[in-house]
Amino acid sequence: MINVTKTFLPPQNEYQAILERAWESGWMTNRGVLVQELEMKLKSFLGSSHIITMTNGTLPLQIAIKALGLTGEIITTPFSYVATTSSIVWEGCTPVFVDIHPDYLTIDETKIEAAITPETSAILATHVFGNPCAVDVIQAIADKHGLKVIYDAAHCFSVKYKGQSIFNYGDVSTCSFHATKLFHTGEGGALFCKPEYYDRMFYHHNFGHQGQEAFQSLGINAKMSEPQAAMGLAVMPYMSVILNKRENIVTLYNSLLVGTNLSKINLRADTIWNYSYYPVVFKEATQLMVVKKALEACEIFPRRYFYPSLNSMPYVDYVKIPQAEFISERILCLPLYHDLPLSAVETICDIVKRYI
Numbered sequence: 062m063i064n065v066t067k068t069f070l071p072p073q074n075e076y077q078a079i080l081e082r083a084w085e086s087g088w089m090t091n092r093g094v095l096v097q098e099l100e101m102k103l104k105s106f107l108g109s110s111h112i113i114t115m116t117n118g119t120l121p122l123q124i125a126i127k128a129l130g131l132t133g134e135i136i137t138t139p140f141s142y143v144a145t146t147s148s149i150v151w152e153g154c155t156p157v158f159v160d161i162h163p164d165y166l167t168i169d170e171t172k173i174e175a176a177i178t179p180e181t182s183a184i185l186a187t188h189v190f191g192n193p194c195a196v197d198v199i200q201a202i203a204d205k206h207g208l209k210v211i212y213d214a215a216h217c218f219s220v221k222y223k224g225q226s227i228f229n230y231g232d233v234s235t236c237s238f239h240a241t242k243l244f245h246t247g248e249g250g251a252l253f254c255k256p257e258y259y260d261r262m263f264y265h266h267n268f269g270h271q272g273q274e275a276f277q278s279l280g281i282n283a284k285m286s287e288p289q290a291a292m293g294l295a296v297m298p299y300m301s302v303i304l305n306k307r308e309n310i311v312t313l314y315n316s317l318l319v320g321t322n323l324s325k326i327n328l329r330a331d332t333i334w335n336y337s338y339y340p341v342v343f344k345e346a347t348q349l350m351v352v353k354k355a356l357e358a359c360e361i362f363p364r365r366y367f368y369p370s371l372n373s374m375p376y377v378d379y380v381k382i383p384q385a386e387f388i389s390e391r392i393l394c395l396p397l398y399h400d401l402p403l404s405a406v407e408t409i410c411d412i413v414k415r416y417i
């Protein structure tokens with residue numbers, strides 16, 4: 062069976078050797094030695110200075126909205142995982158959807174200003190599949206209108222844009238370390254922010270504690286645990302090998318699918334990408350369904366990332382968003398993971414080409 066992705070599992074003895082240190086310390090959580098070491102290693106691996114590891118990739122979105130004091134309307138993309146929209150609604154704000162660019166699949170920055178009202182407090186956009194949004198244009202719009210910028214960078218581990226970590230753009234960026242993501246801690250995630258927001262974000266992720274008996278602010282519990290950090294530390298040494306293997310697979314997909322009528326994502330210039338997903342866009346949704354069925358009959362399970370378009374969630378007021386709906390009905394992510402055999406890529410492409 063071939064799924065759309067497969068979790069990289071480090072050698073068990075290496076994971077256990079790291080866990081041993083948690084046993085020695087006697088601490089399972091509350092920012093023990095392993096969490097501190099993981100944060101240090103992430104800072105240097107990613108080139109991003111203000112990071113707080115968290116227990117998943119959704120709480121950092123909610124904490125960012127809460128700690129930045131956002132209210133009213135938040136401009137966002139309908140083409141993302143549901144957590145982007147649900148976090149906005151969960152925090153009592155209203156998502157205002159702006160359509161996506163048909164080639165980049167990120168929010169269409171030229172349509173943002175028209176969506177700004179006196180109620181708008183922020184822009185929350187996704188670097189979808191690790192492809193950066195037009196961060197410079199978005200920042201200029203935010204500065205002009207006094208808005209905060211949050212990036213859902215769940216797919217962006219190790220992505221660089223214009224020579225630096227994509228996590229360094231915006232007021233806050235978030236990443237997911239879920240087992241299905243490129244770098245993982247089982248469940249897990251992180252928040253990256255401008256230095257001036259670090260303390261605020263930190264208090265919010267630990268009940269607002271400022272020492273044992275003083276409380277600086279409202280807070281929640283989003284702390285990463287030691288066993289989670291141990292997994293991250295065990296996976297970390299393999300990241301360059303994982304990235305290389307994924308690059309080879311993507312290169313093969315590209316060469317086998319050349320000349321077909323499938324469209325591919327356009328990576329923004331000046332991006333060092335991370336080969337996190339392999340999305341293809343079909344001319345028609347019916348074609349997608351035929352290919353998906355044919356692959357499934359061979360025990361190959363691609364996924365419709367991202368369907369449905371988030372403007373059709375039952376808890377938001379539906380407004381038609383044409384490009385996002387068009388793309389989400391036609392896009393399919395083909396299997397991509399570190400040890401996917403190249404022969405499987407050939408099989409997948411044969412099947413795809415047979416039915417389009």
Ligand SMILES: *Cc1c(COP(=O)(O)O)cnc(C)c1O
Nearest residue numbers: 117118119142144215237238239
């Ligand atoms: C995976 C994902 C999340 C949520 O991350 P979790 O770690 O599962 O909470 C948020 N946004 C996007 C775009 C994602 O793909």
